[in-house]
Amino acid sequence: MEKKDIDWSKLGFAYQQTDMRYVSNYKDGAWDEGVLTADANITLNECACIFQYCQECFEGLKAYTTEDGRIVTFRPDLNAERMMDSAARLEMPQFPKERFIDAVNQVVKANAAYVPPFGSGATLYIRPYMMGTNPVIGVKPADEFQFRMFTTPVGPYFKGGAKPITIRVSDFDRAAPHGTGHIKAGLNYAMSLHAIVDAHQQGYDENMYLDAATRTKVEETGGANFIFVTKDNKVVTPKSRSILPSITRRSLMYVAKEYLGLEAEEREVTLEEVKDFAECGLCGTAAVISPVGKIVDHGKEILLPSGMDDMGPVIKKLYDTLTGIQMGRIEPPKGWIHVIE
Numbered sequence: 001m002e003k004k005d006i007d008w009s010k011l012g013f014a015y016q017q018t019d020m021r022y023v024s025n026y027k028d029g030a031w032d033e034g035v036l037t038a039d040a041n042i043t044l045n046e047c048a049c050i051f052q053y054c055q056e057c058f059e060g061l062k063a064y065t066t067e068d069g070r071i072v073t074f075r076p077d078l079n080a081e082r083m084m085d086s087a088a089r090l091e092m093p094q095f096p097k098e099r100f101i102d103a104v105n106q107v108v109k110a111n112a113a114y115v116p117p118f119g120s121g122a123t124l125y126i127r128p129y130m131m132g133t134n135p136v137i138g139v140k141p142a143d144e145f146q147f148r149m150f151t152t153p154v155g156p157y158f159k160g161g162a163k164p165i166t167i168r169v170s171d172f173d174r175a176a177p178h179g180t181g182h183i184k185a186g187l188n189y190a191m192s193l194h195a196i197v198d199a200h201q202q203g204y205d206e207n208m209y210l211d212a213a214t215r216t217k218v219e220e221t222g223g224a225n226f227i228f229v230t231k232d233n234k235v236v237t238p239k240s241r242s243i244l245p246s247i248t249r250r251s252l253m254y255v256a257k258e259y260l261g262l263e264a265e266e267r268e269v270t271l272e273e274v275k276d277f278a279e280c281g282l283c284g285t286a287a288v289i290s291p292v293g294k295i296v297d298h299g300k301e302i303l304l305p306s307g308m309d310d311m312g313p314v315i316k317k318l319y320d321t322l323t324g325i326q327m328g329r330i331e332p333p334k335g336w337i338h339v340i341e
Contacts, residue, residue, distance in 0.1 A: 001112045001224065003336045008120035011155030021150035022103045022108035025133075026093050031147070034103065035054025036110055040150070049132030049142035055181035056186040057086035058129035060285045062246075063108045063119040063151070063340065070089070071340040073126070074326050076104050079245045083128060091141040092130060100128065102336070103149050108340045111151045118327065121156035129186075130227040157287035162319070164293030164308045165205035167221070167280075169271065170195055174209035174219060174242075181219070181242030187243075190223035206282065208295060210271060211240060218269045223283055224290065225249040228269065229279035231305075234265040236277075248322070254333065255321050275302045279312030281319075289319045 017040050024034035024177055030155055048069070060080045080100035087094045104126060109114070116122035128149040132142025134234045168223040175181025192207075199207050208226075211217040218226055218238045225246040228236045235256040239248055256264040274280075280292040293308035294301060306312030311319060324330035 001056060002290055003115075004113045006114075006116075006153065007304055008116045008122045008153075008155070011116070011122045011153055013154045013157055014240075015152050016114075018111040018114045018151045018153070020228060021148060022101075022107045022148045024095070024103075026145040026147070027143075031093070031095065031099070034099070034147075036106055042146075042148075044133055045135045047135035049134065049136040051137060052136055053132070054187045054190070055090055055092065055132035055142055056129065057083060057090055057092065057184055058127065058186060059083045059126075059184060060125045061104075062285060062326075063115050063124040063126060064326055064328075065115055067118055069118070070328065071112060071115050072176055072328070073338045073340065074102055075247055075251065076101050076196075076338050077127050077335070078250075079128070082184060082245065082247070083130070087130060089183045090132065090179060092132065092145055092183060095130060095147045103147075104338075105340055107149050107151055112340075113150065114153045122153060124151050125154045126151050129286050137225055140176050154286075157290075162287070162289070162291055162311055164291040164304075164306070164311070166203075166240070166294040166296065166308075167206040167208050167282075167292055167317055168202065168204040169295065169297040170199070170207035170209050172209070173197075173209070173212040174207075174222065175212065177202060177211070177213050177242055181240075182244060189222070192227055196222050196332055200274065204296065204306060206290075211242070216270055216272070218274065219243055224282035224284035224287075224298065226269070226319070227252060227281045227283050227289065227315070228277040229262070229312060231276070231278045233262055233278075233314055235262050235314065236269060237264075237266050237320070238269040239266045240268070247285055249334070252283055252289070252322055255325070256320055258333070259330075260317055271297070277289075277304065279306045279315050280304050281311075288323055289315055291315050304315045 134144035
């Protein structure tokens with residue numbers, strides 16, 4: 001397929017409308033067959049549940065052009081499963097896994113001209129989401145829902161290379177111990193907006209959220225999981241019931257053990273021990289890993305030995321290996337790469 005006339009090198013991480021999106025509606029206890037549509041607009045009643053009580057969940061994944069010219073996605077089955085978990089927690093009907101993957105196939109194929117070429121550093125971002133659509137004025141779940149999936153081409157998260165960022169220990173809480181931190185709900189991100197704007201105004205790139213119960217353990221940032229590296233090259237990621245189970249983080253931990261031969265551990269991480277780590281990174285779909293060079297805890301600076309110039313050596317190996325798998329340069333584990341036929 002002939003690609004769109006886009007300067008791929010100038011793409012930012014921003015929305016650009018593509019030709020088609022997938023839509024399926026839930027009514028009277030069942031999902032309809034679903035369709036592709038050229039209409040990017042949504043018309044809903046003013047009292048729709050999504051507007052009144054934010055009954056919504058979403059996902060994020062990417063389509064890539066590999067070195068051999070195939071269009072692929074990375075572990076979409078895990079996105080489907082996580083969205084099912086999110087829906088169940090929010091009293092929404094689960095969109096079946098096999099239908100989720102079929103929707104990915106349909107929407108990527110329909111927008112194949114927008115999948116950036118290999119080597120451009122750009123990708124096609126895929127955004128599935130679901131919302132309560134019928135009017136609801138009393139506080140209760142909706143009865144009707146809409147599942148949608150659109151795409152947008154995006155540039156590399158880091159233009160000119162991934163430079164280490166500075167983050168702060170936040171005074172705000174991201175999620176309650178028995179709340180919704182473990183699911184991908186829009187409400188979690190809405191409450192983080194003030195905290196990130198405040199962080200930026202104070203000169204920081206991101207927030208480090210601590211557990212709300214004791215404020216002594218590291219949880220995550222507003223949109224990414226933490227990965228730490230000890231001075232003896234052990235990879236450590238925080239464990240908590242209120243952390244979103246990042247697909248990128250789970251994949252990186254597997255890569256650390258099975259590809260790089262490193263010890264990898266998921267456990268509680270205290271704020272007190274952060275100063276003893278050699279490297280730190282924030283991992284997620286958009287950037288894969290954002291290296292952290294400095295953490296500021298209420299005026300006390302924690303400078304990571306990896307420094308503020310480049311990714312630390314272990315974080316760099318993790319990044320290069322996972323992106324190599326995604327782009328087809330490195331043989332993937334079975335089931336990780338889903339080819340769009």
